[in-house]
Amino acid sequence: MYGSTGYSNGYHQNLQQSSGEKRGVTRGRRGSRRSRDPHGFRVSDHQNNSSNDNDQQEPKSPPPCTDFDMAYFHSYAHVGIHEEMIKDRVRTDTYRAAIMQHQSLIEGKVVVDVGCGTGILSIFCAQAGAKRVYAVDASDIAIQANEVVKANNLAEKVIVLHGRVEDVEIDEEVDVIISEWMGYMLLYESMLGSVITARDRWLKRGGLILPSTATLYMAPITHPDRYNDSIEFWRNVYGIDMSAMMQLAKQCAFEEPCVETISGENVLTWPHVVKHVDCYTIQLHELESVSTRYKFQSMMRAPLHGFGFWFDVEFTGPANSPPNNHTQSSVIGLLNNNPVDGSQRKKRTNPNDALVLSTAPEDPPTHWQQTLIYFYDPLEVEQDQVIEGSLVLSQSKENRRFMNIHLEYSFTTDYMADGSTYMPVAYQQQAI
Numbered sequence: 001m002y003g004s005t006g007y008s009n010g011y012h013q014n015l016q017q018s019s020g021e022k023r024g025v026t027r028g029r030r031g032s033r034r035s036r037d038p039h040g041f042r043v044s045d046h047q048n049n050s051s052n053d054n055d056q057q058e059p060k061s062p063p064p065c066t067d068f069d070m071a072y073f074h075s076y077a078h079v080g081i082h083e084e085m086i087k088d089r090v091r092t093d094t095y096r097a098a099i100m101q102h103q104s105l106i107e108g109k110v111v112v113d114v115g116c117g118t119g120i121l122s123i124f125c126a127q128a129g130a131k132r133v134y135a136v137d138a139s140d141i142a143i144q145a146n147e148v149v150k151a152n153n154l155a156e157k158v159i160v161l162h163g164r165v166e167d168v169e170i171d172e173e174v175d176v177i178i179s180e181w182m183g184y185m186l187l188y189e190s191m192l193g194s195v196i197t198a199r200d201r202w203l204k205r206g207g208l209i210l211p212s213t214a215t216l217y218m219a220p221i222t223h224p225d226r227y228n229d230s231i232e233f234w235r236n237v238y239g240i241d242m243s244a245m246m247q248l249a250k251q252c253a254f255e256e257p258c259v260e261t262i263s264g265e266n267v268l269t270w271p272h273v274v275k276h277v278d279c280y281t282i283q284l285h286e287l288e289s290v291s292t293r294y295k296f297q298s299m300m301r302a303p304l305h306g307f308g309f310w311f312d313v314e315f316t317g318p319a320n321s322p323p324n325n326h327t328q329s330s331v332i333g334l335l336n337n338n339p340v341d342g343s344q345r346k347k348r349t350n351p352n353d354a355l356v357l358s359t360a361p362e363d364p365p366t367h368w369q370q371t372l373i374y375f376y377d378p379l380e381v382e383q384d385q386v387i388e389g390s391l392v393l394s395q396s397k398e399n400r401r402f403m404n405i406h407l408e409y410s411f412t413t414d415y416m417a418d419g420s421t422y423m424p425v426a427y428q429q430q431a432i
């Protein structure tokens with residue numbers, strides 16, 4: 001739907017020997033959020049280094065609505081994508097529970113729903129007693145949202161605005177912003193920018209944003225079943241040696257990030273926090289490029305098939321304004337499992353804690369599943385072996401809804417007899 005502008009979905013694996021130690025792999029993906037719309041991850045043709053450009057100044061005018069944006073909004077006019085989201089009970093029930101948990105901050109207040117879709121979250125807010133809800137969506141799904149609102153006799157409370165959050169006018173400040181903006185790997189789709197825009201345009205000082213924080217995680221994964229199903233399968237097909245197919249199978253299966261469900265058993269270490277977002281304070285320019293260095297220590301001997309990514313979001317009030325007396329926004333149960341850089345994972349262990357919507361492998365599955373970046377060939381890791389490297393996620397300059405992924409990794413392959421010295425071999429997966 002986006003045409004071919006700036007995007008290659010043909011496979012291209014470049015094996016580059018660099019100083020005898022590095023292997024470079026370029027991958028691209030044209031995928032979709034919710035598996036059926038056309039905006040995808042992609043690997044950039046350059047490593048993003050734009051984070052310095054706008055560090056000092058926020059752009060004053062909203063980004064123009066490009067053809068890519070039009071196609072993006074058009075994809076949300078299809079019923080299937082909304083059906084999939086609404087049927088994701090983990091997602092929808094958590095949002096409803098979060099709204100009810102913050103009822104005292106919503107009752108009698110003005111709400112804006114950034115990207116209302118069918119209007120479901122707006123209606124939850126109206127049911128929680130909101131005085132007025134501005135339900136904004138640039139997609140034609142807003143037409144249906146308006147009908148849904150009328151059919152539920154809420155037209156006096158829920159005002160559907162068919163347009164971009166960046167462009168519509170709301171002539172009052174709002175007390176609450178609600179939005180379901182998260183894409184695959186959290187940042188894909190770049191919808192968080194629209195939440196920031198809404199916050200900066202309309203939110204009262206001390207207002208509530210739901211969800212309030214978001215965290216993206218990564219961890220090395222082992223997934224022999226997947227590798228066997230897609231690759232090893234070709235070794236013996238009805239008694240025929242089809243291993244000549246294997247290289248093509250690797251390219252076709254693994255050239256792009258895959259949206260799949262894995263379990264906690266596939267994860268080799270505790271995860272690393274790639275990015276923590278505080279929706280109350282994050283600025284637009286921070287989303288242009290996210291980078292991190294990671295260091296994992298494998299908890300077992302296993303074939304390393306790649307890296308898995310997932311996120312969670314948390315529903316809490318602003319720091320200086322506790323949401324209500326039923327809700328505590330304390331974070332407990334921090335599991336600090338990466339001794340090197342303090343990667344952390346939050347667990348809700350008490351019903352009074354902030355609600356968390358998690359897409360982690362060990363939690364109930366959601367339509368986001370997990371995002372997996374596979375190597376073409378597994379790498380054997382020993383227990384306690386260190387896997388380290390860096391990751392840069394950057395918005396494509398051509399289409400900010402695309403995400404460029406630059407992943408580098410290295411690890412030691414040989415322990416010396418006394419355990420003290422390594423024979424390091426570095427691998428690099430690199431966007432070019």
Ligand SMILES: C[S@@+](CC[C@H](N)C(=O)[O-])C[C@H]1O[C@@H](n2cnc3c(N)ncnc32)[C@H](O)[C@@H]1O
Binds near residue numbers: 121166
């Ligand atoms: C993930 S869906 C969520 C729909 C609905 N809130 C729900 O929870 O079922 C995101 C919606 O936001 C809309 N959207 C994304 N960016 C927007 C923007 N800048 N202005 C208005 N609508 C936007 C999309 O068209 C889409 O319908």
